[in-house]
Amino acid sequence: ILNVEQSPQSLHVQEGDSTNFTCSFPSSNFYALHWYRWETAKSPEALFVMTLNGDEKKKGRISATLNTKEGYSYLYIKGSQPEDSATYLCAPQRGKLSFGAGTTVTVRA
Amino acid sequence: SAVISQKPSRDICQRGTSLTIQCQVDSQVTMMFWYRQQPGQSLTLIATANQGSEATYESGFVIDKFPISRPNLTFSTLTVSNMSPEDSSIYLCSVGTGNNEYEQYFGPGTRLTVT
Numbered sequence: 001i002l003n004v005e006q007s008p009q010s011l012h013v014q015e016g017d018s019t020n021f022t023c024s025f026p027s028s029n030f031y032a033l034h035w036y037r038w039e040t041a042k043s044p045e046a047l048f049v050m051t052l053n054g055d056e057k058k059k060g061r062i063s064a065t066l067n068t069k070e071g072y073s074y075l076y077i078k079g080s081q082p083e084d085s086a087t088y089l090c091a092p093q094r095g096k097l098s099f100g101a102g103t104t105v106t107v108r109a
Numbered sequence: 110s111a112v113i114s115q116k117p118s119r120d121i122c123q124r125g126t127s128l129t130i131q132c133q134v135d136s137q138v139t140m141m142f143w144y145r146q147q148p149g150q151s152l153t154l155i156a157t158a159n160q161g162s163e164a165t166y167e168s169g170f171v172i173d174k175f176p177i178s179r180p181n182l183t184f185s186t187l188t189v190s191n192m193s194p195e196d197s198s199i200y201l202c203s204v205g206t207g208n209n210e211y212e213q214y215f216g217p218g219t220r221l222t223v224t
Contacts, residue, residue: 001167004151032211043113044152044201044215051211089152097213099152 002026002092006100013080013107020076021103023090027071032093035064035075038102039086047075047088080107111136111204113216121222122192129188130219132202137182140205142213143175145198152201158185192223 005024013019025033032051036044048057053068061078077084087104091097112135122128132141141158156164156177164177179185189196202216 001154034211034213036215041217043217046212046214049211091152093211096154101149101151 001096002094002098004090004092004098004100006088006090006103008103009101010104010106013077013105015080015082015107015109017080018076018078019080019105020074021088021105023073023075023100025071025073025090025092025098027068029094030068030071030092031095033066033073034091034093034097035073036089036091037086038089044089077105080105082107082109111138111206111214113202113204113214115202115216115219117219118217119220119222121224124193124223126192127188127190128192128221129186130200130202132185132187132216134183134204136206138204138206139182140213141179141185142203142205143177143185143187144201144203146201147195147198155187189221194223197221197223
């Protein structure tokens, strides 16, 4: 199980603003990095899986980048909407997934 | 992808009792996992449910406390035994379909409160 840190723990964003947050993990023996979105009372939803240094993935207004050499990933939300309110989890994979505590995003209308 | 359901969705239980959580998948899957998230903590892997053999438990989790069954490739149960307030958590079932080694899907979770 890897030591994973996500920051900030929570953030509030005005509707229409863009935001980003960080996932840090040990860079050695890296295999893959997962991002999930978890809304209250729902299943965690897989957003991205990234494996290569420099990977960039995009899904609508949400995108992510990966730096395996320094051990971090950024997730960006462009033009935040109320439906983006959720907890975003990252999980590096070395065999099994190790989850961070998440960044809880609240988008204010 | 896989559609996963869990029962119950939530429960409030008395300390000292046991609760069995069911996980049903709409297709046969190779890997099934059980996680928990205690309040304010990360999602933590409890065990891998193996079809036809004993589950593989992570450090800090034991079979006597969290017995797991997996009778076939679409179903598994997790029992939380002799519960205490520290067992109050969200318990999630997760599956890997085997189609893509990276893909892992989650159920909606069971919210357990122990009083």
